[in-house]
Amino acid sequence: MKPNLHQTIRARRLGLGLSQAEAARRSGIQQRQVSTFERGGDVTLSTLLKLAQALDVELMPVPREDAAKVESLLKAKRGPAPSVFAPVSSPSLLERYQVKDDEEPSNG
């Protein structure tokens, strides 16, 4: 299953050991919006970009034809990636909130 945008972002946040609240604080957006987005809800581009920046990710438009190549390039580095400075609070957010199929807020 190819991960959706919001799923990947969530994974990134968890990879950095950040709670939604912390990510929101750093982005200057609301915790609610992080939740909404990660559940597949709709947000404005400006909001998403703020979040992305806080998570240190860029949103790159990739032609479909090149998607696979880029995917594999990134897949190598994806994973737990507990980063050197994980500001984790509890044992691991990663374990507690696994990426599972969403159902509520929908978005193409």
Add this chain to the structure above:
Amino acid sequence: MKPNLHQTIRARRLGLGLSQAEAARRSGIQQRQVSTFERGGDVTLSTLLKLAQALDVELMPVPREDAAKVESLLKAKRGPAPSVFAPVSSPSLLERYQVKDDEEPSNG
């Protein structure tokens, strides 16, 4: 100058030889929104995704650390890329509307 998201998308549309109206029609969004977005205005994620799909591009979140690598991977293929089936109307949309610095609608 690293191209912005909207600039890259615009370039993609032009590369496919599509007018805003045609891109809008294919996306099921309005021509106005294409214009708004391409000028750096704010749109919802759902709107952007529809447009991206019509342009056959994926929106991939790339960790900053990998951005350069991905960039160079894509840069090779970027350019006029008049595609085999360019449904171009006039000589070339590419020439008429060059990617220049924007000023009006702002968006982080």
Add this chain to the structure above:
DNA sequence: TCATGAAATGAATTATAAGGCATAGAAATT
């Protein structure tokens, strides 16, 4: 210069995201 195609915008209305505050659930720790 006139007709054409494309992009940018105006105005008014509707839909929906954002903001602020608070709380309810869920999961893990002690």
Add this chain to the structure above:
DNA sequence: AATTTCTATGCCTTATAATTCATTTCATGA
């Protein structure tokens, strides 16, 4: 069981994007 931490949501207000007309501006080619 109580506490802590994180996520999902309810409610209300405000801000802003989407829609739906249309028009204007601009560049091009006939």
